[in-house]
Amino acid sequence: MTKLVIVESPAKAKTINTYLGKDYHVIASYGHIRDLPTKQGSVLPEQHFEMVWELNDRGKKQLKEIVSQLKSCDELLLATDPDREGEAISWHVTEELQRQKALKGKPVRRVVFNEITKSAIQKAIDNPRDVDKNLVSAYLARRALDYLMGFTLSPVLWRKLPGSRSAGRVQSVALRLISDREGEIEAFKAQEYWKILGSFFAKKDIETQLIEYKSKKLDRLDIANEAQATSIVTSLNGAEFRVQSIQTKQTKRNPFAPFITSTLQQDASRKFGFSASKTMQLAQQLYEGIDIDGKTVALITYMRTDSTNLSNDALTSIRDYVKDNFDKNYLPDQARQYKTKSKNAQEAHEAIRPVDPKISPKSIEAKVQRDLWRLYDLIWKRAVSSQMSSADIDQTRIDIEDTNKLSVFRATGSVITFDGFMALYNESSDDEDEEKSKLLPALQEGQAVECKAITPEQHFTLPPARYTEASLIKKLEELGIGRPSTYANIIKVLQDRSYVRLDKKRFFCEDRGRIVTAFLHNFFERYVEYDFTAQMETQLDDIADGNQKWDIILKTFWEKLQENVTATNALRITEVIDALNLDLATYLFPAVDGQADPRKCPECKDGILSLKLGKFGSFIGCSNYPTCNHTRKLSSNDTGSTEEGSDNAPSKLTESFEPKEIGQHPETHLPVFLKKGPYGFYIEMVDPEAPPIVVGKKKTKAKPKRASIPKTVAIDSVDLNMAVELLSLPRELGNHPETGWPITVNKGRFGPYIQYNDAFTSLPDSLSVYTVTLNEAVDILAKPKEKKTKKPAK
Numbered sequence: 184m185t186k187l188v189i190v191e192s193p194a195k196a197k198t199i200n201t202y203l204g205k206d207y208h209v210i211a212s213y214g215h216i217r218d219l220p221t222k223q224g225s226v227l228p229e230q231h232f233e234m235v236w237e238l239n240d241r242g243k244k245q246l247k248e249i250v251s252q253l254k255s256c257d258e259l260l261l262a263t264d265p266d267r268e269g270e271a272i273s274w275h276v277t278e279e280l281q282r283q284k285a286l287k288g289k290p291v292r293r294v295v296f297n298e299i300t301k302s303a304i305q306k307a308i309d310n311p312r313d314v315d316k317n318l319v320s321a322y323l324a325r326r327a328l329d330y331l332m333g334f335t336l337s338p339v340l341w342r343k344l345p346g347s348r349s350a351g352r353v354q355s356v357a358l359r360l361i362s363d364r365e366g367e368i369e370a371f372k373a374q375e376y377w378k379i380l381g382s383f384f385a386k387k388d389i390e391t392q393l394i395e396y397k398s399k400k401l402d403r404l405d406i407a408n409e410a411q412a413t414s415i416v417t418s419l420n421g422a423e424f425r426v427q428s429i430q431t432k433q434t435k436r437n438p439f440a441p442f443i444t445s446t447l448q449q450d451a452s453r454k455f456g457f458s459a460s461k462t463m464q465l466a467q468q469l470y471e472g473i474d475i476d477g478k479t480v481a482l483i484t485y486m487r488t489d490s491t492n493l494s495n496d497a498l499t500s501i502r503d504y505v506k507d508n509f510d511k512n513y514l515p516d517q518a519r520q521y522k523t524k525s526k527n528a529q530e531a532h533e534a535i536r537p538v539d540p541k542i543s544p545k546s547i548e549a550k551v552q553r554d555l556w557r558l559y560d561l562i563w564k565r566a567v568s569s570q571m572s573s574a575d576i577d578q579t580r581i582d583i584e585d586t587n588k589l590s591v592f593r594a595t596g597s598v599i600t601f602d603g604f605m606a607l608y609n610e611s612s613d614d615e616d617e618e619k620s621k622l623l624p625a626l627q628e629g630q631a632v633e634c635k636a637i638t639p640e641q642h643f644t645l646p647p648a649r650y651t652e653a654s655l656i657k658k659l660e661e662l663g664i665g666r667p668s669t670y671a672n673i674i675k676v677l678q679d680r681s682y683v684r685l686d687k688k689r690f691f692c693e694d695r696g697r698i699v700t701a702f703l704h705n706f707f708e709r710y711v712e713y714d715f716t717a718q719m720e721t722q723l724d725d726i727a728d729g730n731q732k733w734d735i736i737l738k739t740f741w742e743k744l745q746e747n748v749t750a751t752n753a754l755r756i757t758e759v760i761d762a763l764n765l766d767l768a769t770y771l772f773p774a775v776d777g778q779a780d781p782r783k784c785p786e787c788k789d790g791i792l793s794l795k796l797g798k799f800g801s802f803i804g805c806s807n808y809p810t811c812n813h814t815r816k817l818s819s820n821d822t823g824s825t826e827e828g829s830d831n832a833p834s835k836l837t838e839s840f841e842p843k844e845i846g847q848h849p850e851t852h853l854p855v856f857l858k859k860g861p862y863g864f865y866i867e868m869v870d871p872e873a874p875p876i877v878v879g880k881k882k883t884k885a886k887p888k889r890a891s892i893p894k895t896v897a898i899d900s901v902d903l904n905m906a907v908e909l910l911s912l913p914r915e916l917g918n919h920p921e922t923g924w925p926i927t928v929n930k931g932r933f934g935p936y937i938q939y940n941d942a943f944t945s946l947p948d949s950l951s952v953y954t955v956t957l958n959e960a961v962d963i964l965a966k967p968k969e970k971k972t973k974k975p976a977k
Contacts, residue, residue, distance in 0.1 A: 225330060293314050364650060443488055460675055463671050465555055467956070911953065
């Protein structure tokens with residue numbers, strides 16, 4: 184009995200083929216074979232939300248192949264990924280086969296596995312099921328919601344806010360988070376405060392901070408100015424000091440749960456500077472299988488999950504590894520179980536873990552591409568350490584007082600007495616400001632100590648930090664917005680729409696993003712509320728669980744959205760501008776020293792400054808136009824397409840720019856330089872030991888690796904991570920699954936492109952040259968090129 188197995192990607196098909204016998208044929212669908220066309224009328228609310236699906240070019244080709252293969256097979260097995268998207272792909276394939284009457288009564292079964300191993304695949308085949316209609320309904324509801332929101336709100340934005348790109352159910356809420364943070368930073372007023380530091384000596388130096396003065400415990404802002412700080416220091420001049428108290432306690436630090444999608448994205452961002460999309464691209468390869476010693480090996484379990492659960496088999500294999508490779512006190516008596524912290528967790532998967540913990544990162548380091556190895560090393564260490572013993576830490580606190588009992592200074596220190604899981608793994612944080620472990624001297628209460636110096640130190644309170652990719656994903660997860668499979672795409676869309684920019688690993692909200700958020704907040708407030716979006720996710724979960732009807736939820740959503748849109752139809756542009764002027768007042772019209780009204784025109788003196796919506800973007804103009812022609816950019820954050828912005832601005836670098844080293848390349852360990860040439864700035868990496876190039880009888884020095892810096896990039900923002908990314912081009916994605924010919928991507932005069940078989944194909948704006956995958960490239964190459972029509976002769 185011959186069985187046809189359908190999976191998403193050729194890489195996954197290749198790996199599974201190595202485990203199944205001659206009675207199985209495995210082919211790839213290359214993701215979704217059909218989708219909703221990006222035009223009006225793809226979802227029909229008046230017809231019970233019927234959806235009009237359209238086969239894509241690659242889908243047509245793959246469906247034809249599936250139909251052909253199915254003729255010689257007795258059964259169809261749908262082995263797509265074990266989540267809603269995977270269920271949807273299986274459903275789409277089944278629907279199309281039924282529409283084309285290609286099944287001819289042959290059984291269709293769904294098989295799911297969380298890891299690509301022979302035993303897991305065989306177990307799935309032995310326990311098939313039907314396509315889960317509830318999961319499919321949840322998928323349909325999500326697609327319809329996103330489509331209706333986008334195709335209803337976006338036209339309103341285009342009419343009322345020229346220059347705006349789009350609005351979306353989840354992307355607009357994520358944008359609001361970044362925009363609101365900008366507002367918090369603008370509204371922030373720094374406060375001065377002072378610390379009093381004491382440097383003492385008893386056997387060794389002891390660094391302390393004043394915590395109590397004249398019997399009053401000091402809060403951070405209690406010493407408000409230099410005069411107060413100086414007065415305290417003066418009062419302690421010549422004082423003698425002794426140990427008031429010593430407190431020592433032992434604490435335990437427990438291991439972290441194995442990774443889920445969001446925590447993997449966060450830690451990879453903090454440790455390696457990986458974007459969320461790059462992390463998922465690498466994880467996909469580790470899941471589907473990579474070549475090791477001529478064999479295709481899947482290294483990790485499925486990477487889109489919000490479950491921290493580990494199977495009993497996984498727990499056993501990890502604990503066996505710890506038992507065999509560490510002292511016995513590193514293995515706790517019982518396996519650790521973790522409860523997921525994410526709101527609305529719904530995926531019934533395991534956590535992300537190595538398929539086989541015996542495949543240690545060290546054993547494959549020389550056989551795997553560096554970034555793949557680094558991500559596997561991170562996943563492996565997190566999973567294995569999650570089943571190790573807690574670390575033991577001794578924490579010590581010493582309070583030192585002067586003999587007149589005016590002041591108390593405190594020193595704290597901690598020492599790891601047993602490292603436990605920390606022998607393998609420790610989590611990073613975005614703003615690591617933890618006091619380093621330090622050993623304090625053994626002292627006794629009442630013991631005299633020498634005062635070396637008492638020093639006042641000025642500080643100012645800091646505004647809230649802008650979001651990094653890691654902290655934004657963490658916040659989205661806490662609020663219950665989005666799902667494991669959507670975080671990377673949410674971030675990508677915001678950047679592609681030029682609503683936000685990532686500068687030195689922090690998100691800055693662009694003018695366009697601030698204005699769109701303010702518009703939605705004023706006129707479509709319900710749809711950018713955090714609770715509303717989280718409630719929608721809960722309802723989608725209820726549909727997946729079979730507790731809600733998807734069409735009823737859509738009907739309620741659509742009716743209220745229609746009411747809201749109808750209410751804005753009569754809005755005049757002047758009303759929109761008045762609302763935005765008020766909402767964004769501190770942003771658009773910052774206070775100016777010596778000027779009572781920041782909205783007063785500085786040129787004509789009696790006009791009022793206001794937001795203006797122009798054909799080429801927004802700006803500030805005077806109400807007395809055309810009598811007064813005063814205009815300015817919206818803000819200092821503006822990075823729009825200006826003359827400065829098109830020449831690596833805003834940089835303080837001058838024409839006499841000196842080359843500078845910005846770090847060592849993580850793979851080659853060669854120095855990477857930022858340089859300036861006659862055509863602009865570029866990155867250069869030189870290998871002094873590179874063999875010379877031989878042409879005929881002549882030997883020439885090997886050329887250094889160089890990469891131009893895009894003119895839209897501010898030179899001040901170029902760091903090592905960006906340089907490494909630029910130097911990675913051209914990227915070889917792999918060989919075409921049908922011809923075996925190599926596929927590469929690169930950037931050229933006319934933008935990013937795919938090179939295959941001596942032909943060049945433009946890369947769509949929706950994909951990045953640095954993260955596009957082999958599957959996506961193959962899909963693009965399968966589409967027919969648009970023919971340029973010749974203009975008629977005059």
